[in-house]
Amino acid sequence: MVKLVLLRHGESTANKSNVYTGWNDVGLTAKGREQAESAGNLINQITDFKPTQIHTSVLTRAIVTANIVADICHFLYLPLTKTWRLNERHYGKLRGINKDESRKIFGKKQVLEWRRGFYAVPPWGEKVTSRRYASCDIHLLPRAESLYQTQKRVLPYYQDNVATRLKMGEDQLIVAHGSSLRALIKKLEHINDHDIIKLEVPNAEPIVYTFDQQLKIIDKKILRSF
Numbered sequence: 052m053v054k055l056v057l058l059r060h061g062e063s064t065a066n067k068s069n070v071y072t073g074w075n076d077v078g079l080t081a082k083g084r085e086q087a088e089s090a091g092n093l094i095n096q097i098t099d100f101k102p103t104q105i106h107t108s109v110l111t112r113a114i115v116t117a118n119i120v121a122d123i124c125h126f127l128y129l130p131l132t133k134t135w136r137l138n139e140r141h142y143g144k145l146r147g148i149n150k151d152e153s154r155k156i157f158g159k160k161q162v163l164e165w166r167r168g169f170y171a172v173p174p175w176g177e178k179v180t181s182r183r184y185a186s187c188d189i190h191l192l193p194r195a196e197s198l199y200q201t202q203k204r205v206l207p208y209y210q211d212n213v214a215t216r217l218k219m220g221e222d223q224l225i226v227a228h229g230s231s232l233r234a235l236i237k238k239l240e241h242i243n244d245h246d247i248i249k250l251e252v253p254n255a256e257p258i259v260y261t262f263d264q265q266l267k268i269i270d271k272k273i274l275r276s277f
C-alpha cells in the first residue's frame with residue numbers, strides 16, 4: 052500500500068477578497084499561514100506517510116504552503132519540484148474580478164459553468180509574461196483554460212512524476228490549487244463530466260489516498276482540524 056496526499060494552499064489574499072486568481076501570483080493571508088500550519092500538523096500525524104518527494108506549482112501561495120507543511124512534518128530535506136503544470140487553472144479575463152460581481156455581469160449559470168464545469172473556457176485574457184515561465188515546456192502559454200484543458204497539462208506530470216513513484220511504493224505529497232487538484236481528483240476517482248460540477252476542494256484540508264500496487268484506491272480520508 053502507498054499513500055498520496057493532496058493539499059490545496061491556505062487562504063490567499065485573493066481568496067480573502069473573493070476575486071478570481073488563476074495564474075495571478077498572490078501570497079497567503081495570516082489565516083492562510085495558520086491553515087497551512089494546521090494542515091502540516093494533520094499530515095504529521097499520519098504515521099505511515101513517508102513521502103520521497105513534494106510536488107507543487109510555480110505560484111507563491113502553493114510554494115509557501117508546501118514549505119510550511121514541509122517544515123512542520125520534517126520534510127524540508129525532500130526534493131521539492133515546482134512545475135507550471137500544477138498551477139491553478141488560468142482564469143483569463145476573469146482574473147482580479149470579484150466573484151459576486153461576475154455573477155451580476157455574466158449571470159449565475161454562466162459563472163457556475165466557468166468555475167465548476169468541465170469544458171467551459173473563461174474569456175481570454177492577456178498572455179502571461181512572467182519570467183517564471185521562460186524556461187518551461189509550454190509552447191503556447193494559455194490565455195484562459197477550462198478544467199478539461201487544465202487536466203490535459205496536469206495529468207502528464209502526474210503520470211510521469213507522481214504515479215511512477217507511487218508504483219514503486221513511494222508516498223508522494225502534492226500541494227497545489229483548487230482546480231488543478233479538481234482536475235486530478237476527477238481522473239483518480241473517475242468522476243464524470245457532469246458530476247465534477249459538485250466537487251469543491253477547500254483550502255488546506257489534506258486529502259489522503261491509500262492505493263494498492265495497481266494504484267486502485269483502497270481508502271480516501273479528508274483531514275480536518277475542527
Ligand SMILES: O=C(O)[C@@H](CO)OP(=O)(O)O
Pocket residue numbers: 066070071072073074139142150166229230
Ligand atoms: O480564483 C481562483 O483561481 C479559484 C481558486 O481560488 O477560484 P474558484 O474557486 O472560483 O475556481
